[in-house]
Amino acid sequence: MDTTKKTIIVFSGDLDKLLAAFVIANGAAAMGDDVTMFFTFWGLNALRKDGVTGTGKGKSTVQKMFATMLPKTPSDAGLSRMNMGGVGSRLMKKVMREQNVDSIEQMRQTAIEQEISMIACTMSMDVMGFAKEDLIDGIEYAGVATYLGEADEANVNLFI
Amino acid sequence: MDTTKKTIIVFSGDLDKLLAAFVIANGAAAMGDDVTMFFTFWGLNALRKDGVTGTGKGKSTVQKMFATMLPKTPSDAGLSRMNMGGVGSRLMKKVMREQNVDSIEQMRQTAIEQEISMIACTMSMDVMGFAKEDLIDGIEYAGVATYLGEADEANVNLFI
Amino acid sequence: MDTTKKTIIVFSGDLDKLLAAFVIANGAAAMGDDVTMFFTFWGLNALRKDGVTGTGKGKSTVQKMFATMLPKTPSDAGLSRMNMGGVGSRLMKKVMREQNVDSIEQMRQTAIEQEISMIACTMSMDVMGFAKEDLIDGIEYAGVATYLGEADEANVNLFI
Numbered sequence: 178m179d180t181t182k183k184t185i186i187v188f189s190g191d192l193d194k195l196l197a198a199f200v201i202a203n204g205a206a207a208m209g210d211d212v213t214m215f216f217t218f219w220g221l222n223a224l225r226k227d228g229v230t231g232t233g234k235g236k237s238t239v240q241k242m243f244a245t246m247l248p249k250t251p252s253d254a255g256l257s258r259m260n261m262g263g264v265g266s267r268l269m270k271k272v273m274r275e276q277n278v279d280s281i282e283q284m285r286q287t288a289i290e291q292e293i294s295m296i297a298c299t300m301s302m303d304v305m306g307f308a309k310e311d312l313i314d315g316i317e318y319a320g321v322a323t324y325l326g327e328a329d330e331a332n333v334n335l336f337i
Numbered sequence: 338m339d340t341t342k343k344t345i346i347v348f349s350g351d352l353d354k355l356l357a358a359f360v361i362a363n364g365a366a367a368m369g370d371d372v373t374m375f376f377t378f379w380g381l382n383a384l385r386k387d388g389v390t391g392t393g394k395g396k397s398t399v400q401k402m403f404a405t406m407l408p409k410t411p412s413d414a415g416l417s418r419m420n421m422g423g424v425g426s427r428l429m430k431k432v433m434r435e436q437n438v439d440s441i442e443q444m445r446q447t448a449i450e451q452e453i454s455m456i457a458c459t460m461s462m463d464v465m466g467f468a469k470e471d472l473i474d475g476i477e478y479a480g481v482a483t484y485l486g487e488a489d490e491a492n493v494n495l496f497i
Numbered sequence: 498m499d500t501t502k503k504t505i506i507v508f509s510g511d512l513d514k515l516l517a518a519f520v521i522a523n524g525a526a527a528m529g530d531d532v533t534m535f536f537t538f539w540g541l542n543a544l545r546k547d548g549v550t551g552t553g554k555g556k557s558t559v560q561k562m563f564a565t566m567l568p569k570t571p572s573d574a575g576l577s578r579m580n581m582g583g584v585g586s587r588l589m590k591k592v593m594r595e596q597n598v599d600s601i602e603q604m605r606q607t608a609i610e611q612e613i614s615m616i617a618c619t620m621s622m623d624v625m626g627f628a629k630e631d632l633i634d635g636i637e638y639a640g641v642a643t644y645l646g647e648a649d650e651a652n653v654n655l656f657i
Contacts, residue, residue, distance in 0.1 A: 186357075186495070188353075188354070188357055188497075189417075190418070191418075217357060218353050218357065219353075219417075219418055237432070237435055239428050239431050239432050239435070240432060242428060243428060243429075243432070246419055247419075300360065300436075300438065303432075303436040303438070304356075304429065304432050304433060304436060304438060305432075306432070320364075321360050321361055321364035322364060322368065324361070324364075325343075325361070325364055325365055325368060325370075325493075328492075328493045329492060329493070334493045334494070334495065335495075336357075336495040336496060336497050
């Protein structure tokens with residue numbers, strides 16, 4: 178077993194949980210670990226291209242409804258608690274700037290630069306109504322079998 | 338260490354999180370892994386028998402109140418985000434059918450057929466007011482010591 | 498690899514999730530395992546000193562706002578589901594007493610007595626506006642690198 182591999186399933190799209198996921202992933206990569214982030218369900222929002230509405234052709238009405246309701250960028254995401262209609266999220270982003278903590282978009286860029294493997298779950302994309310053109314470049318597309326293969330080689334596997 | 342064992346603590350009873358848990362569990366079992374799902378708190382709802390109200394005799398008033406408020410079947414469960422009084426959950430089930438994704442009940446049946454070990458946490462049953470007759474057949478009943486014994490033998494352990 | 502070490506990231510401050518985290522941690526410690534709990538974000542509330550308002554000097558306005566809104570003790574925490582403005586949380590605490598399940602404060606005390614290593618995440622403290630004097634004695638302070646070092650030595654790593 179490779180003791181330097183880590184996997185994180187990023188299920189949540191909440192700002193605070195995305196922050197936790199990227200801090201752990203980037204921290205492990207900085208320490209030389211091989212890291213895989215597997216984005217499912219709400220977590221897919223963290224891979225969304227700027228300004229993409231996600232309501233492109235080829236989608237069903239229900240998929241378009243889902244896409245319309247999701248936050249448009251990772252930083253638009255709410256908090257998992259005390260979001261208060263977005264106030265909590267804005268407060269947290271303000272404190273993050275005060276404390277010189279990177280934004281989610283900056284952390285995602287660091288993840289790309291550190292060659293963290295970012296995989297979008299294709300089944301979740303179908304359910305949530307995401308197409309490949311809605312998501313950023315440089316990511317991979319795979320299903321649960323790929324995740325399990327990666328997890329088998331890792332010594333730390335988290336679900337966030 | 339047995340590298341082909343996986344455990345999942347199913348704490349959440351949300352439709353989207355149950356879906357993630359069963360997809361991972363059934364995927365691992367299909368690949369030949371030995372899988373244990375340990376259902377605690379809201380996750381116990383995923384083991385609920387159809388049509389059981391959960392307000393049987395021998396329960397305290399508070400336990401009956403909890404049982405009454407819980408969704409009656411796994412598919413009645415809401416989403417962890419954007420549930421909007423059940424609208425989100427209905428939308429997701431509609432997309433799942435459109436995309437030929439199995440329902441939670443079908444996935445649970447697959448888990449049984451694949452001989453996934455499904456354990457109901459007895460302490461959670463006490464707190465949430467579940468009796469054995471409220472839950473489906475073919476499951477086991479145990480506490481945290483059993484979970485920890487299983488997790489010690491597994492190479493992937495998730496909390497969902 | 499030390500097969501008797503466990504780590505738990507306690508991200509959530511919800512009563513039910515704290516209960517799950519402490520039951521697993523105390524259970525593992527009782528079985529002889531070496532356990533590390535790493536408290537981040539809302540989970541930091543579980544380490545809060547009784548009666549501390551968290552609005553001490555040296556904090557920014559936004560940090561004070563966050564501190565003011567957080568529950569004042571672990572037992573004041575809500576549920577992750579069906580909290581209903583605190584009713585759900587009170588119901589669960591009532592059932593826990595009926596069923597002789599320890600309170601969160603009692604479980605935290607047991608964790609201290611069992612020498613579980615409880616670490617407060619310093620980056621989260623900055624973002625959430627916690628100072629060391631807001632938190633109980635006997636805990637450690639560290640960042641993600643310390644967590645990753647502990648996780649590398651553990652055979653079970655959970656994110657709750």
